Amino acid sequence: MLSKKSLSMILLFTFFIGTGTYFTFGENLIGPTPHYITQTITADSKTTRTIAWQTTPSEVDQFLEYKELNTSQTTLLVANSQKLTTNAEDMTLHCVTLTGLTPSTTYDYRVGSHNNWSDWQKLTTEGLDTTSFKAIIFGDSQSSDYAVWKQTAQTAWSKNKDASFFINMGDLVDIGSHYDQWKSWFDGAKGMIDTIPVAPLSGNHENYLPGGTFSPAFLYLELFNLPMNGPDGLKGQAYSFDYGDVHFVVLDSQAEELDKFQPDLLMKQKTWLEQNLKATAKPWKILLIHRGLFSHPDVANLNELGKAFVPILDQYHVDLVFTAHIHTYGRTTPLLNGNAAEKGTVYISTGRSGDKTWSDSKQKPSEVVYDTALDMPNYLTLETTGNTLKVTNIKQDGTLIDQFVLKK
Ligand SMILES: [Fe+2]
Incomplete structure (x- = not known):
């Protein structure tokens, strides 16, 4: 089972990179685009959000990149990944829990690796005084x-x-x-x-x-x-x-x-x-x-x-x-x-x-x-x-x- 939710466990390292600047991961990470990208509720939707996705088993090094809407500075997080065997096919599950988000804020995010990023998606946090x-x-x-x-x-x-x-x-x-x-x-x-x-x-x-x-x-x-x-x-x-x-x-x-x-x-x-x-x-x-x-x-x-x-x-x-x-x-x-x-x-x-x-x-x-x-x-x-x-x-x-x- 994927270990859960602690940024200290999943944030193995963080890069701050500008838009259009890509970190080089290597030549052996080419594989299918991430699929079934899933946002899951957290106990606190003001500052945290869990995002998971699935790839073919060969994709073991996966990342989540995010930035506030209309800004250029992105943060790159390493996913916690685990291979899983099922009745239909084998896969690798990937998960990141974002913490320290700003309430009432929309972010762009994408998941994958250097050669196989998903499209940019959006997430919005709960407001501090949401009623x-x-x-x-x-x-x-x-x-x-x-x-x-x-x-x-x-x-x-x-x-x-x-x-x-x-x-x-x-x-x-x-x-x-x-x-x-x-x-x-x-x-x-x-x-x-x-x-x-x-x-x-x-x-x-x-x-x-x-x-x-x-x-x-x-x-x-x-x-x-x-x-x-x-x-x-x-x-x-x-x-x-x-x-x-x-x-x-x-x-x-x-x-x-x-x-x-x-x-x-x-x-x-x-x-x-x-x-x-x-x-x-x-x-x-x-x-x-x-x-x-x-x-x-x-x-x-x-x-x-x-x-x-x-x-x-x-x-x-x-x-x-x-x-x-x-x-x-x-x-x-x-x-x-x-x-x-x-x-x-x-x-x-x-x-x-x-x-x-x-x-x-x-x-x-x-x-x-x-x-x-x-x-x-x-x-x-x-x-x-x-x-x-x-x-x-x-x-x-x-x-x-x-x-x-x-x-x-
Ligand atoms: Fe039932």
Whole structure:
């Protein structure tokens, strides 16, 4: 696994060079252009950003070069690189975490080596006093044809170029151990994922091996260099980050698939979640978790995940819980312990961004808005303006399914 995020570890050396001046790396680094350039969310988007990319195995010496927009002085960083063998092909993963960035600033960056640079890309840091921002949220993108995911992702991005980051709610791919599916997923997000960071969740399909058996989500954790602030033993599977006035917490709901590997998954996350929510001073709190917390179809029945987490969500007044897994959209009335309550938590099942549907889904009694998402995929936007938080659910063709606003 790529070692994570410490600039002191990855900044082996830094060169300051002027535009048009190139450092000579040698003649043996010619190879394919870097691909699947991925910005990943960090705990602090004001001053840090993680960028990863993939090349053929021969490309072991890779670099990231960046500069502030409309300036000429560039900084060159050495990537942390690791060869990886997958079912489809071997590759080398490269990663740099930029630190010490200036808030509210746009940078140009490119990755590669002397003879194989990517195009210049852009990244923008969060402002110091950000209260308003937008994020795009995608339900399950797992597909038999990832062109469907690509259409949803590119449609959402084209309509929301002002988004600061995007979230994928888990089950990004159908079989998490299949690198060819990941290639299709990254291809679908191209243009967005190299411009704004992704905050992904691991879903049960990230744990899938061929033949219906399970393993830890090895490939997912390799491909996404996630904040390492989760519980010990579950780093990357659970993490948190802040953006504007919102504290986001990501949990791993795969207690069933990971029972043999991480039997204390729920207990560890329960302890960590309580500490994490207790520590934040952010006025808005949002939980992102792949599986829902209630049994079907009776919303008042907490499932095992709900029994573990809902009392903590209630205690710390979590405003919103986004879930996925059932490929349908549903928004509940505010709930406390599964029962309607004015100051409760709103639970949103986010639908689907890929081509997999679930025709047996049923509307829960507490869901005030429901959509089967059988006809076409959908995506959500989350917008904050300090004292308001607005969620909008839109079909792939632009039809509005739901919109609501929370106020503090
Ligand atoms: Fe799932």
